[in-house]
Amino acid sequence: MTEAVRETIRLDKWLWQARFFKSRGIAAERVSSGKVRVNSQPVSKPSRNVGEGDVLTFAQGRWVRVVRIVACGDRRGPAPEARLLYDDLSDPPPKPDPAAPVNDRKGRPTGRDRRRLDAADRRLNDPLGRDS
Template sequence: MAGPGAKPRKDVQPKLRLDKWLFAARFFKNRELAAEVIESGHLRLNGQRCKKPGHGVMEGDTLAFSQGRNLRLLRVRALSDRRGPAQEAQQLYDDLAPTADAPLE
């Protein structure tokens, strides 16, 4: 078991709590709102319904959830537990949802 002074393992990809990441990426005003959406079952992580705000999210994961009237579909590009400015937050994900003006095929 690794203690506080242990070196990080190179074969393990870092993870971050799902509610913390959603808050840091500025999708919700606070972690409680992010946790409510997750607990209600309205968020899918890699295609699977996720109901635990503490579930680990890592780079490359895909998230789908509704935000107001919009369906958000994203790929996690980076992890950050710090809620920075909007420009910094936009660097944490790739938006996979088609834009309203793009033709659907």
């Protein structure tokens, strides 16, 4: 009897092909830092093989992504093609805070703008919800 061989691909290469990271080097760096999980297990080697059915968990910005691999892919194609490589199991991205200041200006922020942005950032990142 012959067993079906599961098609696999390097984790860093798949993350790059699926367009989660801009470059393969950035994907490898994120995996090496231990910030990616495969099937709930932390991974620190970009060369870890993944394949169809594996579930990946990683942070992308302030959003935690949970995706199930559907296909390994052959190349880094356009975004619609890359979207066919996975099922997104994560919650929808967080909505912007309406109380956060909006910087409609172009170019470098003023000191006043910077203080407002810093205050909004402190409010978002304070786990106890205290004002500083």
